[in-house]
Amino acid sequence: MGEWQQAGLYDPDAPAAADRLALLEFLDSLGCTLDEMVVSDRQGRLFALSGDRVIRPGTRRWSTADASRETGLEAALLERFWRALGLPDPDGTLSDEDLEALRMVAAYRALVGDDAALGLARVLGGAISRIAEAGSSAIRSGFSQVALTVSGSEVATARAYADITALVPGVVRLMDSAYRHHLDVARKHFEAVEGDTVGLTVRCGVAFADLSGFTTMSGQLELAELSTLLVGFEEHASDVVHSGGGRVVKFLGDAVMFVSSDPVRLVAIARDLVLHPAAVEVGVVVRAGCAFGEVLAQDGDYFGTPVNLAARLADSAEPGEVLVDEACAKRLGTSQSLGDGEPRVLRGFADPVPAYPVVLPLR
Secondary structure (H helix, E strand, C coil), X not given: CHHHHHXXXXXXXXXXXXXXXXXXXXXHHCCCCHHHHHHHHHCCCHHHHHHHHHHCCCCCCECHHHHHHXXXXXXXXXXXXXXXXXXXXXXXXXXHHHHHHHHHHHHHHHHHCXXXXXXXXXXXHHXXXXXXXXXXXXXXHHCXXXXXXXXXXXXXXXXXXXXXXXXXXXXXXXXXXXXXXXXXXXXXXXXXXXXXXXXXXEEEEEEEEEECCHHHHHHHCCHHHHHHHHHHHHHHHHHHHHHCCCEEEEEECCEEEEEECCHHHHHHHHHHHHHCHXXXXXXXXXXXXXXXEXXXXXXXXXXXXXXXXXXHHHHHCCCCCEEECHHHHHHHCCCCCECCCEEECCCCCCCCEEEEEECCCCC
């Protein structure tokens, strides 16, 4: 107790002295050092140190130069990888666990080269950043005790932080399990697409589906209603795409981009998105565009003319309509009835493009 007083962490005459003492004893039981407590207290977040210990265990920290020597990655390249992950300057912040991860980066780089390894780092960084932010948002909205203004007690908030961050190792295990499954699904997808399965260029179907009139709706809805709408769209879009054998590439606000090696399956997914009962029930009108052709599959995304064409077809579609390009239409055979492919002027395309509407059943 004496060292806490000398460090300015504890004042026995303060109004909340008992609560502060209980907090310090709790942090001490977790193995938090005096220096860590002083730094956190200066930042006004001493109560959060209980969670920090779970999220970033251990006290040893490595400099960039030391980490470079340990991992075999040049210091400049190590920093490039760290920035590619979307993280700040790593100097003096790297833990033993970070070094193990960077050793994996070095091994991966040796197999695929700098560009591919940096590309993976950027994709990982973007995905994990979103996961972390989504988790933090969910905690703030659903577990109010992590807010000091709600609990009114530093030690109660510290215990809440400790409880919620105790789930972090489990989340990491869930990510590991999901990653392995996704690798297997990705392998099967690329085995099924047309083209050179060793290279980055493949031939497959690409589609976009979005909420018709979303800009107008977003100006009329309360933020909570807008959130519910987007979450509902993402949920039912993911369900439809995955159950239909497609792959979600990404969500872009009110739109979803997905791919399939099979044009028949691609169009069926787009049709099911437009006709999905969940969308109809809440009054959401979906439209979609599909195209087929040679695309560049890189860094978890797809690029090329069919991608642009599918996006523009979705933009051109009427509410509740699915449009497909000529290449996709030729591969549908008798599996799907199509309307006449009237040429349409699409943004970004010099010449009018034939667009075939999918004949949908009456709602």
